[in-house]
Amino acid sequence: MSSGRRILILGGIALALWGMGYGLWYAVFAEHQALNSIGSSLAEAFDAEAGRNPAAAETAFSKYTEAKYIYERQVDVHGHWIGLAMLLIVIGIGFDRIKFSQRYKVALARTLLAGAVIFPFGVLLQTFNHGPIPRGIAILGSALVFVAIGGIVLGLAARQSSAG
Amino acid sequence: MPFYQSPDAENTKEMGQDSFAPLSARRLLVLGGIGLILIGMLFGNIFAVFVLHQNASRVSASLATAAHAALAGDSSLVDASFQDVGSFLENRGTKVDTHVHMIDFGYLALLLAILVPWTAIKESIKRRLAWLFLTGAVLLPVGVFLIHYVGLAYSPMQSIGWASIFADLGGLLVLIATLGFLLGLGKIFRSQVPLAGQDGLLQDRSRTGRILLAGGLLMVLAGFLHGAYYAGFDLYRHEALDSSILRSMGKAAAANDARMVDRSLEAYGLLQGDKAVNIAAHAHIIEFGLLAMLLAFFQPYVSLRETWKLRWACVLIIGSVLLPVCVLLELRYGLVAGGLADIGGLLVIIALLAMWIGILRYTGQLDAQSGDVR
Numbered sequence: 001m002s003s004g005r006r007i008l009i010l011g012g013i014a015l016a017l018w019g020m021g022y023g024l025w026y027a028v029f030a031e032h033q034a035l036n037s038i039g040s041s042l043a044e045a046f047d048a049e050a051g052r053n054p055a056a057a058e059t060a061f062s063k064y065t066e067a068k069y070i071y072e073r074q075v076d077v078h079g080h081w082i083g084l085a086m087l088l089i090v091i092g093i094g095f096d097r098i099k100f101s102q103r104y105k106v107a108l109a110r111t112l113l114a115g116a117v118i119f120p121f122g123v124l125l126q127t128f129n130h131g132p133i134p135r136g137i138a139i140l141g142s143a144l145v146f147v148a149i150g151g152i153v154l155g156l157a158a159r160q161s162s163a164g
Numbered sequence: 165m166p167f168y169q170s171p172d173a174e175n176t177k178e179m180g181q182d183s184f185a186p187l188s189a190r191r192l193l194v195l196g197g198i199g200l201i202l203i204g205m206l207f208g209n210i211f212a213v214f215v216l217h218q219n220a221s222r223v224s225a226s227l228a229t230a231a232h233a234a235l236a237g238d239s240s241l242v243d244a245s246f247q248d249v250g251s252f253l254e255n256r257g258t259k260v261d262t263h264v265h266m267i268d269f270g271y272l273a274l275l276l277a278i279l280v281p282w283t284a285i286k287e288s289i290k291r292r293l294a295w296l297f298l299t300g301a302v303l304l305p306v307g308v309f310l311i312h313y314v315g316l317a318y319s320p321m322q323s324i325g326w327a328s329i330f331a332d333l334g335g336l337l338v339l340i341a342t343l344g345f346l347l348g349l350g351k352i353f354r355s356q357v358p359l360a361g362q363d364g365l366l367q368d369r370s371r372t373g374r375i376l377l378a379g380g381l382l383m384v385l386a387g388f389l390h391g392a393y394y395a396g397f398d399l400y401r402h403e404a405l406d407s408s409i410l411r412s413m414g415k416a417a418a419a420n421d422a423r424m425v426d427r428s429l430e431a432y433g434l435l436q437g438d439k440a441v442n443i444a445a446h447a448h449i450i451e452f453g454l455l456a457m458l459l460a461f462f463q464p465y466v467s468l469r470e471t472w473k474l475r476w477a478c479v480l481i482i483g484s485v486l487l488p489v490c491v492l493l494e495l496r497y498g499l500v501a502g503g504l505a506d507i508g509g510l511l512v513i514i515a516l517l518a519m520w521i522g523i524l525r526y527t528g529q530l531d532a533q534s535g536d537v538r
Contacts, residue, residue, distance in 0.1 A: 009279075010353070013346060020339075042410070043230075049414040050234040050242050057414050065407040083450065086271060087384060090457045093278055093366065094377055133278040142392055149385050154397075156378050 002102065004109040008092030011113040012085045018118075019081030026074055034074070037067040070127045077120045084116035084145070091152060098155030108151045115144030183281050183363075184465065186531055189290035193528075194462060196298040197273025198520045201455065202513060204266030204305070209509050211259050222250030223252045224433050231425045234417035255312045261375035262309040267451070269301035269338065274458045276345050281363055283348025284355060293344040300337025307331025368464045372473045376460035379481040380412075391446045395433045398442065405435050437495055445488040452484030452512065459519060467529060476518045483511025 025058025045060035091112070098105055125134035184191050233241035276297065280290060310327035319325045328514040344352055409432045416424035459480070486508030493501040 006353075013349070017346075039246065039250055043243060045410070045414055046234045046242045046246070046417070047239050048232055049418040050237050050239045052418055054235070054415070054418060057418070058411075061407065061411050061414065062412070065403075068406070069403060086275065086454060089275055090454060091381075094459065096366070097369070097377070138395075142388070142395075146385075146388060146392075149381065149388065153378070153381055153385065156374075156381065161231070 002105070003161065004102070004105040005092050005095040007106065007109040007113055008088045008095060011109075012088030012092060014085075015088065015113075015116055016024070016082055016085035019078055019085055022081065023078040025114050026078060031071075032076070034067060038064060038071060041067060069130075075128050077124045080120040080123070081116075088112060088116055093116040093150075098152060099158040100151075102153045104151075105155070108148050108155070111144050112148035112152075115141050115146075115148060117141070119145060172248045184527070184530060185275055185534075186527070187291060188287065189294040190277045192291065192294040192298065193273045193277035194465065194523060195520070196294070196301070197270045197277060198523070199270070200266050200273060200298075200301055201270030202516055202520065204263055204270060204510065205513050205516070207266065207325060209262060209506060209513070212509075213506065215259060216256070219252055219256045220433075220436075223249055223256075224429065226252065227432070228426075228429050231413050231417050232422070233430060234414065235420055235422060235425055258308050258312045262305040265308065266301070266305040269297075269304070271451075271454060271458060272338075272342070273297065273301065274462070276342070278365065278458075278461055279345065279349060279357040282352050283345055285344070285348035286349035290348070296337050296344075297341035297382065300334040300339075300341065303334030304331050304338065305334075308314075320508055364464055367463050368461075370463055370470070370473075372470070372477045373460040373463040375474070375481070376456045376463070376477050379484075380453040380456030380458075380460065383449050383456065383481075383484060385453075387450035388447070390442075390525060394442050394446060398438075402435060402439050406463070407433075409435060434495075440493060441491050441494050445492040446489065449484070449488040452487070455512075455516075456480060456484060459516075462519070462523065465526050466519050467526035468518070468522040473522070474517075476515045476522075479511050480515035480519075483508045483513075483515060486511065 041060045041064040045057045045064060048054070048057035048060055092109075095105065095109070098108075100108070119138055122134050122136070122138025122141050125137060128134070184194075226245045230242050230245035230249070233239075233245060276294075280294075283290065285293070307327045309329040310332065311325065314325050314327040316323075316325045319329075321329075409428050413425055413428035413432065416422075416428060456477075459477075461475075463473060466476075468476070487505050488508075490501045490505035490508060494505065
């Protein structure tokens with residue numbers, strides 16, 4: 001098995017297991033609390049408005065915004081890690097069809113794996129810090145994925161034009 | 165790609181016919197996997213047409229009742245309305261989960277079907293693992309679908325009903341089967357056992373396979389580009405709007421401004437629609453891209469004339485692009501775009517069904533050759 005294919009298939013399986021494990025942990029220990037927090041803070045806010053208590057309503061709306069922000073990113077992290085893992089495995093299976101030198105193919109595989117790990121990790125960091133650094137990490141990860149997939153498309157096209 | 169040569173006699177033959185023998189793990193996973201994807205897509209289409217929009221209207225109506233109850237200072241009606249919202253969202257969530265899990269398990273089955281010959285496990289154990297996987301892959305979505313209807317009836321637990329228990333059991337079966345295959349794959353990577361034969365599936369370089377692979381990869385790339393655009397330009401704006409609209413709805417209720425409450429409700433509905441179409445378009449084009457790439461590997465098993473294989477591949481790609489593009493246009497062009505999106509989904513289903521029938525024909529020919537037909 002070629003190195004590039006090995007990196008993508010083993011990396012993809014490891015990432016899928018990590019993403020599933022993360023999802024399981026989140027579903028068991030955090031998701032219900034997050035959903036309760038979203039629902040209860042929204043109801044609390046409207047209750048406070050019904051009771052003509054704007055300060056309590058503002059606090060509850062802030063709680064709702066923060067809980068929803070974190071929940072949506074947690075779900076995105078889980079989904080993207082697993083989705084990217086499946087893509088790594090599928091590309092790994094067809095990796096021999098790419099007409100580039102072995103060295104370049106390994107570099108493409110490493111770039112794709114790095115992007116697939118870093119992009120959701122950057123999104124996860126946003127749940128702890130709303131600043132620009134986590135966002136930058138997520139952008140870097142997604143840029144790596146783009147570059148690698150662009151390279152793979154070119155490699156496939158090269159194969160096809162030379163074959164056909 | 166070379167194969168693991170097992171000491172077991174049933175594992176030593178060349179791929180081609182033997183790896184797709186009657187009730188072999190690969191055959192079960194390919195037919196079962198495509199079957200799961202087909203049922204999941206059909207369910208999704210039915211859900212989109214008959215449940216999704218009606219459910220969204222009920223959620224909006226309950227939210228409106230909550231806002232007007234806040235306006236009237238009626239706290240108990242606010243709570244009751246939010247309970248209704250929770251129930252409608254649970255109904256919607258379990259339907260979406262059923263659709264997504266069934267399709268994703270189908271994808272996983274196809275992936276495992278490709279990897280099966282690389283696993284150092286006896287064919288009889290592979291077959292049992294495949295059955296275990298398929299049982300779990302059906303049990304989980306069916307259990308999730310029933311959660312909303314069964315609730316906590318006759319449940320021995322306080323917060324988890326029988327449907328959830330069976331859904332979790334299904335998930336466990338899938339996990340055990342997948343781990344079993346992965347252990348076999350791990351053994352291959354570690355072992356120095358001589359390898360034999362070539363996997364015909366991975367050697368195929370037919371035009372149909374190449375179109376599906378390249379088309380699929382381009383769809384995935386387009387989905388990523390759209391996701392990046394959405395994250396860069398719309399995500400934070402949508403999140404800020406979500407919060408500010410709800411705040412102004414609450415303030416309007418407190419100020420007894422019924423018109424402002426209604427205007428906020430309308431804006432909130434539009435915002436949710438905008439978010440939903442963007443997320444659905446992003447997810448669907450990537451998933452269809454992955455499906456096209458997976459199906460590219462199984463083209464040697466599709467027993468149809470080359471021209472028809474090519475046609476079905478094109479139909480699949482056209483449908484796969486039409487659905488997400490029209491979903492994106494739904495907010496601007498309404499029902500016309502929605503109808504075209506449904507047609508796109510239908511094209512994917514028809515193409516997939518045609519390929520599934522082609523694979524069934526191949527199994528029939530294979531069984532007839534080996535004298536298994538009675």
